[in-house]
Amino acid sequence: MNKKALVTGGSRGIGKGVALALAAEGYDVAISYFSKEEEAKEVSKYISEKFGRECYYFQASLDKPGAGHELFDKAVEALGGLDLLVNNAGQTICEPIYSITEENLDHLINLDFKSFIMLMRDASKYMIDHNIRGSIINITSSRGERAYPECGIYCGLKAALNHAVQAFALDVSSYGIRINNVAPGATRVRTKEELFAMEKGESSDYFWKDEFADKSKPIGSDFWDELGEAIPLGRSGLPEDIANAVVFLSSDKASYITGITLRVDGGLIIPGMPEGFAGQGGLAAGGWGRPQLIK
Template sequence: MEPKKAIVTGGSRGIGNGICLKLAEAGYDIATNYSTASDEAEALAKTIREKYGRKCYYYQASLDQPNAGEELMEKCIRDLGGLDLLVNNAGVTRFFNILETPIETFDMLINLDFRTYILNARYAAAYMIKHGIQGNIINITSSRGERAYPGDAVYGGCKAGLNRAIQSMALDLGPYGIRVNNVAPGATDVRDPKGYIERMKQHGIIIDPNAPNPREVLGKKIPCLRTGKPLDIANAVLFLASEEASYITGCTLRVDGGLILAGMPEWNDPANTVTDDAGWAGRKYDLDKLDLDYVL
């Protein structure tokens, strides 16, 4: 039986890496891209080929650049020999007060976190329709698309826009047997905690290694009592791409452990974490520079 073929953008690390591995385990051949993490992409491909016996292609592509998404899609489909599933995952988050957001950052976030998702989906859908493939398109969005945070007008707005966009896309593509859904992670571990302190030093932020880990502090305030893992998101993607979800389209599946349920005071963090006891208004660190251990 011919293996299914999936494109996962931004698969070199974090959530995208977990999705690639889960799909390969389920029998998919994989094509993905990296922006700067070439070593991680190579390691991913090696694991997929040796552990799961599946094909894996990877390419350098910075998807905030014009036409980069279309060029990537063309390469991936050519080498895979087809396409059954597109997972738009590549993205970046920034916190900026709307009065202080640099235009360059605004453009980068819009291009990477919204425009490229839509254009990749359009390219994938056109290919599927031409070749009679009843495939799936899944976007990795964010719980921040449903709940507002200070300094999050642009990134959170992009994710909210995708939540709305897939509803129309599902209507447009449903007659062709193509389903379109989102998976919205909450606070998800995507970085090595030991490297976190060193990365913060590069931004002039000194964190006491003996202070409570922000992941653990936040995790205790989430109803499921932990932060998420890439595998949590990957399991949701595999489900939505499966026949078991054949009657689901135009939906955003939130995988956040209950993070944004009403009454969850996640920003009242103790001292020495992301904020102090004064809550968000007493935040200690300049979050536009903060390379978070988790993504919201």
């Protein structure tokens, strides 16, 4: 019988890479998407045609109360079971402490932390009730280990997940269920083709440059190209780099691994270098020590 996985935020970026990699390993997959159904539909079609696996897709606003539980029930019903949960859907909103809004704070807590926990709850309970020695994997971030300006909420929530997973892993270890995290560093979540197709960047699109709005010429160097030159292994990450770690941790080859956070960042944070955002501080401005203007 084919194994079955739910991947949140599986229609693009890292989540898409994970969904494709799991399908290649023989999993039937359910993915969630937030707003662009056409992207989820394309992933589903590709998985069906390329790998001959089932791929179901569901809209889910995971920052809303009860949305994760509803998604879980729909996914399990469609798949006919569950062996693996990959919590991936999340968002980065960059605000310094003096500009944080309560609306964004609540949104990030609900999406980047609470939804992860509630889905872990549902998945672990299902696996216990059905005697499934399954696996749960959360996509966190190297930012859970390293602080950056305008990233206090996101960094803090990822750090909380990195710590909490250790306790959660102990909660379910006697049932043969493993819970681990994968912590990406700078990972290309939009191809240049996707950047070119965008009319403008949203507030969370830290990789966006205003020059990308000019469609008269192709996109040359972007955020991930520029940062990649300073990463020890010489490039930014790709979704498949993160997906390979997920495939390993969910496999029998990792059957003696639980409660860890596996950093996959090309050595990004080893030297303590600033990651920065395109057009803001860090590498783009020569370091954090330069005076910042309060807007």
